[in-house]
Amino acid sequence: MFLLQKGNLNKIKISVIVPVYNVEKYIKKCLDSILSQTYKSLEIIVVDDGSTDDSGKICDEYALIDSRIQIIHKENEGIVSARKAGIQRATGEYTTNIDSDDWIESNAYESMVKGLEEHSPDMMIMGYKKEYEGFMEECWGGMEEGLYQSEDFWGAFNNIVSKNAFFCQPVDMSLWNKMIRTELWKKYQLACPDYLKKNVDDAVIYPCLLNMKSIYVEKGFYYHYCVRKNSILWKKQNQDYSYFLNLAEHLILSLKDSSVNNERNRQFLLYKIFYHMILDVPEKLLGPKGCAIYPNMTPDVNIIIYGKGVFAARLEKQIKGMKYCNIIDNVDRTDIERIRSIEEKEFDYIVIAIFNATIVADAIKRIEKIGVSRKKILYMDKNMMSVDMLPYEIRKMWGLLI
Numbered sequence: 001m002f003l004l005q006k007g008n009l010n011k012i013k014i015s016v017i018v019p020v021y022n023v024e025k026y027i028k029k030c031l032d033s034i035l036s037q038t039y040k041s042l043e044i045i046v047v048d049d050g051s052t053d054d055s056g057k058i059c060d061e062y063a064l065i066d067s068r069i070q071i072i073h074k075e076n077e078g079i080v081s082a083r084k085a086g087i088q089r090a091t092g093e094y095t096t097n098i099d100s101d102d103w104i105e106s107n108a109y110e111s112m113v114k115g116l117e118e119h120s121p122d123m124m125i126m127g128y129k130k131e132y133e134g135f136m137e138e139c140w141g142g143m144e145e146g147l148y149q150s151e152d153f154w155g156a157f158n159n160i161v162s163k164n165a166f167f168c169q170p171v172d173m174s175l176w177n178k179m180i181r182t183e184l185w186k187k188y189q190l191a192c193p194d195y196l197k198k199n200v201d202d203a204v205i206y207p208c209l210l211n212m213k214s215i216y217v218e219k220g221f222y223y224h225y226c227v228r229k230n231s232i233l234w235k236k237q238n239q240d241y242s243y244f245l246n247l248a249e250h251l252i253l254s255l256k257d258s259s260v261n262n263e264r265n266r267q268f269l270l271y272k273i274f275y276h277m278i279l280d281v282p283e284k285l286l287g288p289k290g291c292a293i294y295p296n297m298t299p300d301v302n303i304i305i306y307g308k309g310v311f312a313a314r315l316e317k318q319i320k321g322m323k324y325c326n327i328i329d330n331v332d333r334t335d336i337e338r339i340r341s342i343e344e345k346e347f348d349y350i351v352i353a354i355f356n357a358t359i360v361a362d363a364i365k366r367i368e369k370i371g372v373s374r375k376k377i378l379y380m381d382k383n384m385m386s387v388d389m390l391p392y393e394i395r396k397m398w399g400l401l402i
Contacts, residue, residue, distance in 0.1 A: 011041065012041060012092075012093055012094070012113055012116060012117060013041050013042075013043060013091065013092040013093055014039070014041060014042050014043065014092045014093075014094055014095070014096060014109060014113065014179070015042075015043045015045060015086075015087075015089075015090035015091065015092035015094070015095040015096070015182060016034055016042055016043065016044045016045065016095075016096055016097075016098060017045050017047065017083060017086035017087065017090065017095060017096070017097045017098075018030065018031070018034070018044065018045065018046045018047065018086075018097075018098050018099075018100055019047050019049060019079055019082035019083055019086065019097075019099070019100060020046055020047060020048045020049060020051060020055050020056070020059060020082075020100045021048075021049045021050070021051050021055070021076065021079075021082070021100070022051050022052060022053045022055055023051075023053075023055050023100040023101050024051075024053045024054045024055045024058060025101075026100060026101035026102075026226070027055050027058050027059065027100050027101075028058060029103050030098060030099075030100050030101065030102060030103050031044075031046075031058075031059070031062050031069075032103075033098075033103035033104045033105070033106070034098065034104065035062075035065075035066055036106045037104075037106055037107075037108065037109045037110070038106055038107050038109075038110045039109035039110040039113055042068055042092075042109065043068060043070070043090065043091060043092050044066070044068050044069045044070065045070050045072065045086045045089050045090060046059045046062075046063075046069060046070065046071050046072070047072045047074065047082040047083070047085050047086045048071065048072065048073045048074065049074060049075075049076050049077065049078070049079070049081070049082040050073075050074060050075045050076025050077070051076075055100075056071075056073055059071050070089065072085050072086065072089065077194065078194065078197060079200050080192050080193070080194050080196055080197075080200050080203075081194050083097070083175075083189055083192075083200075083204075084189055084190055084192075084194075087182070087185055087186045087189045087190070088186070088190075090182050090185075090186070091182075092182055093181070093182060094116060094124075094179045094180060094181055094182060095179070095180055095181075095182045095185050095186075096109075096112075096175075096176070096178060096179050096180070097175040097176050097178075098176055098223075099176055099225075101226055101228060102176060102223065102224055102225055102226050103224050103226075104222055104223050104224065105222040105223075105224070107222065108220075108222035108223065111126075111218070111220055111222065112124055112126065112179050112218070112220075112222075115216050115218050116179060116216070119147045119214070119216045120214075121147060121181075121212075121214040121215050121216040122180070122181045122184055122208075122212035122213050122214050122215065123178060123179070123180050123181070123184070123208060123209070123212050123214075123215040123216070124178060124179040124180075124215065124216045124217075124218065125143075125171055125177060125178050125215065125216075125217055125218070126177050126178075126217075126218050126219070126220040126221070126222060126223065127139055127140040127141075127177065127219055127220060127221045128172075128174075128176070128177045128221060128222075128223040128224070128225050129221050129223065129224050129225065130225050130227060131224050131225065131226045131227060132227050133227075136224075138221045139172070139221075139225075140219060140221075141160075141168070141169055141170040141171050141172055142160050142168070142170045143156060143157070143160070143170045143171060143217045144156065144217070145217050145218055145219050146216070146217060147214060147215075147216050147217075148214065148215050148216075148217065149213065149214050150212060150213055150214065150215075150260065151260075153209075153214075153215055154260055154264070154265060156170070157170045157171065157268075158264040158265070158267075158268060161267075161268050161271070162264075164357035164358075164382075165357050165360060165361070165379065165380075165381055165382065166271070166355065166357055166360065166379070166380040166381060166382045167271050167272070167274070167275045167355050167356075167357065167380075167382065168356070168357045168358075169272075171209065171215075171217075173199075173201055173202040173205040173206060174201045174205065174225075175201045175204060175205060176201075176223055176225065177223045177225075178205070180208060181212075184208055184211070184212060185204070185208065188204050188207045188208050188211075189204050191207070192204050192250070193246065193250065195246060196243070196246055196247060196250065197239070197243050198240070198243045198244075198247070198280065199243075199247050199276060199280075202247065202251065202272075202276075203247060203250050203251070203254075206251055206254055206272075207254040207258070210254055210255060210258035210259075210260055210265075211258055211259075240280050240281050241280075241281050241284070243280065244276055244277060244280045244281050245391075245393055245394070247276060248273050248276070248394050248397065249394075249397055251269060251272065251273065252269070252273075252394075252397045252398060252400060252401060253397075253400070255269055255401060256400050256401055261401060266401055269401075270385070270386075270387060271382050271385070273390065273394065274293075274382075274385055274389075274390075275355060277390075278293060278311055278355070278380070279310060279311050279314075279355070282311065282314050282315050282318055283318045284391060285389075286315075286318055286319070286322065286324060291324075292385075292389050293380050293384075293385070294349075294351055294378045294380070295384065296349060296378055297325065297349060297351060297378060298325070299324050299325050300325065301325050301326070301348040301349060302325070302326045302328055302346065302347045302348050302349075303325060303326070303327055303328065303347060303348065303349050303350070303351050304327075304328050304329045304330070304331060304339065304342070304347050304349075304350045304351070305327060305329075305330045305331075305350075305351050305353050306330075306331055306332060306336075306350050306351065306352045306353065306354070306363055306367065307330075307332055307352060307353035307354045307363075308330065308332045309353075309354065311353050311354070311355065312330065312353035312354070315351075315353050316330060316353075328342065328346065328347050329342065333362075333363070333366060336366055336367070336370065337370070339367070339370055339372065340370055340371070344371075344372065344373070344376070347376070348376065349376050349377070349378045350367055350372060350376060350377050350378070351378045351379075352364070352367075352377065352378065352379040352380075354379075355380075360379050360380075363379075364377055364379065
């Protein structure tokens with residue numbers, strides 16, 4: 001295994017993969033942020049995945065400016081194929097990814113390389129800044145800073161998971177705020193099926209985490225993830241259910257083939273599959289017999305939905321499409337005061353349609369503060385979820401883990 005030597009900060013070569021597809025509005029800011037890095041030993045691999053706008057042309061212009069930039073032009077085959085093309089070209093000791101509509105702060109790689117030089121981990125992770133239209137938040141999964149060997153990492157990871165009412169990921173499953181030893185990333189990127197179209201970061205990061213020997217966690221916030229509502233994750237697609245089944249199968253097989261296939265990691269994977277199911281195909285959890293994730297939300301009740309993200313929007317659409325129950329209002333923290341104008345007898349429940357356990361806890365406090373009884377607040381509870389609630393296809397696959 002390659003070991004880094006202390007004192008060789010600018011001798012550690014980093015490969016930066018930038019998948020590009022129709023991002024002419026954003027690609028210059030992305031590439032400028034890479035070229036302005038204070039750390040210079042970079043190999044920048046830009047993969048133009050068949051863009052039909054001027055993205056490819058812009059990338060070619062940047063390659064003329066800086067010799068560290070390599071451009072790969074290919075037919076459009078999706079993000080998985082683009083990343084495969086990039087990782088096969090990578091020659092750095094470590095590889096990282098930047099989505100072409102995001103950007104990084106100028107000292108990001110310098111800070112990360114210091115951690116790599118000191119600890120020589122298989123992976124390194126940092127926090128990130130999530131940019132919305134009009135505001136920004138720092139995102140951190142909750143792991144303590146430091147170097148973890150695999151067993152210690154999963155122990156700390158699952159301890160955090162167990163303390164939360166529903167879903168949490170103490171380490172997020174995104175590629176872009178990580179450095180990964182190139183041979184490790186290459187193995188699991190190339191093993192990722194091309195037919196996966198959504199949540200493709202999870203399909204690579206999860207097996208990397210299962211099979212890495214060590215990971216260094218640093219609480220820095222250098223990566224800017226820009227939330228855009230034209231993202232594929234915000235759109236319902238006809239193939240969503242098949243995408244969900246493909247991802248679930250891939251994650252189950254990843255755990256099956258790892259050395260950490262134990263009860264606690266199976267429990268986390270169960271919550272993770274529910275997470276993707278709720279986000280991508282909530283209609284599979286809401287039917288004539290009731291709602292699997294909110295058992296008290298029966299067809300005859302009046303509800304207020306709390307939350308305005310992807311899941312809340314799709315849940316509301318499904319309820320209305322099925323004429324399942326009556327939605328009185330949809331609020332979040334910005335307009336929660338509207339609830340005061342609704343008499344409590346007019347609604348049976350406030351349904352918190354949010355995943356993040358910390359935000360859910362905050363929402364409960366806010367709702368109680370305006371006078372709503374706790375018994376009228378519904379939220380997802382992981383203790384109420386079991387393998388039996390999953391679709392038949394996944395229950396069948398789940399048996400491979402036991």
